Amino acid sequence: MDKEVRVRFAPSPTGHLHIGGARTALFNLLFARHNNGKFILRIEDTDTTRSTDEYIEAIIQGMKWLKLDWDEGPFRQTARFDIYKSYAEKLLGEGKAYRCYCSQEELEQRRQEAAAQGRPPKYDGRCRNSEHQPDKPFTVRFKTPQEGQTIVNDLIKGVVEFENNQLDDMIIVRSDGTPTYNFVVVVDDIDMKITHIIRGDDHLNNTPKQILIYKAFDWDPPAFGHLPMILGADKARLSKRHGATSVMAYEEMGYLPDALVNYLVRLGWAYGDQEVFSRDELIKFFDLENIGKSAAVFNPEKLLWLNGQYIINSTAAEIADAVLPFLVKAGIVRNDEHIDKEWLSKAVKTLQERSKTLIELATSLKYYINEHVEIDQKAKEKFLKPDSIKVLAELKAELENMSDFSAVELEKVFVSLAEKLSIKLGSIAQPVRVAITGSTASPGIFEVIEIVGKDKTLKRLSKVIEGG
RNA sequence: GUCCCUAUCGUCUAGCCCGGCCUAGGACAUCGCCCUUUCAAGGCGGUAACGCGGGUUCGAAUCCCGCUGGGGACGCCA
Secondary structure, three states: OOOOOOOEEEEOOOOOOOOHHHHHHHHHHHHHOOOEEEEEEEEEOOOOOOOOHHHHHHHHHHHHOOOOOOOEEEEEHHHHHHHHHHHHHHHHHHEEEEEEOOOOOHHHHHHHHHHHHHOOOOOOHHHHHHHOOOOOEEEEEEEEOOOEEEEEEEEOOOEEEEEHHHOOOOOEOOOOOOOOOOHHHHHHHHOOOOOEEEEEHHHHHHHHHHHHHHHOOOOOOEEEEEEEOOOOOOOOOOOOHHOEEEEEHHHHOOHHHHHHHHHOOOOEOOOOOOOOOHHHHHHHHHHHHEOOOOOOOOOOOHHHHHHHHHHHHOOOOHHHHHHHHHHHHHHOOOOOOOOOOHHHHHHHHHHHHHOOOOHHHHHHHHHHOOOOOOOOOHHHHOOHHHHHHHHHHHHHHHHOOOOOOEEEEHHHHHHHHHHHHOOOHHHHHHHHHHHOOOOOOOHHHHHHHHHHOOHHHHHHHHHHOOOO
16 A cells, blocks of 8 residues: 655745745645545744745645645744754765855855856865864754766656756755755655645756655655746746735635636646536545646736636635625624624526626625715716607606515516607616616626615605706 | 756646647636626637757657756754
């Protein structure tokens, strides 16, 4: 029997959970669930000058919103410094690492000189044989073999070969005693029994360095799978200038977490021609084999379409719950105001197929909830001319006598009035729509009126008829 | 500069591993038509791609080489 699959998502808390990170986390989760394995969250906060607790919280919040549930963690590397220290000492003791006394300024200067002369900006290994100088600050460098090749057998990219002499002696412990990424990632992945490392392909170049560390400890490296990057519309690496990149910004813009997940999974992964997947389907179908090798451009329009699909395919009650915070935020309902869920669901139902985001939906909901509506000037000019007003007056008289204010009954009244006046139904419906909703576009006018109710409907008609 | 990855419609992709079924399929966007009380949703249809050059082969989007384009890495960041 194979050993249990264990994967991890290892963000560094130097920013919010962004689109790229979320997709990496998602692929890890899906891989774990598909293989009945475990998904571990590990916070890579060894850079204590840039990591913050706020960002840890933000990342966790983003993962929870997307329902990327992890099984173990979050583990913080800053809580594990003793472990790394003992391993670094082991390497030092075995002569596989050495103390380097070069200062940051010296190193920077040498890099610049190298760049100016067109040489590779590689550390020259000059401290490899230095005497121990107890009174001087030092970093610990890994003694990278300078001959031979290191092969990465990547699950996604295939076999990738690196010349060891391209790699330099990387720093594994900073002069302040804290360990660095390429070192701790190896120690942790072994310690946490990670079987598959699935991460962005910006890490592919780090992989041979890490494999060399595994070898130095005589450990078997896990399997690697490097995911292609996500780019912006200009094919440059996705960043703030391409618009919203933080996952939580999408929540604020009225996106559903399942829609974002569905969009993200299709960036680099495909299952035939299928576009919309349930979570269960994703777990069932997900496979590293179906992941593409080339970078993908983030396309907000398709995400918007998918969000619309998810809104349509959810139940009205689900969407009503989801839209409520947006109604409060937009000031359409007060925080403490009671709003009838069943009624709200009815209203939501008429708007589902016309809303691509919850923000849009909440905005449209205004004319159901508010007492009065603001009428669009252009709509008014076009549909609330004297002739139409006269029709509205006749309609109002008819409506006042109705007891069953249902869409079915309303339609009958509208139709017979149209016949009586020998005009098209649209000649009544459109002015009414403007009077009731304030605009020329809305769900079917009969259902709108039913939901708005007799009281508000008559008030709004009166206001228009009286020229208010 | 060096190293690494990559290359099918504007975008996401199927097909490529196991050459012929590809006159290259689907989706978003876009355009047109239908439905219709408006707007949507939905249905139908259109425009639109194998980066270039060499091979191999009876035959290449599919295999090989080169070029070009794009991305990434080269940090006491991760």
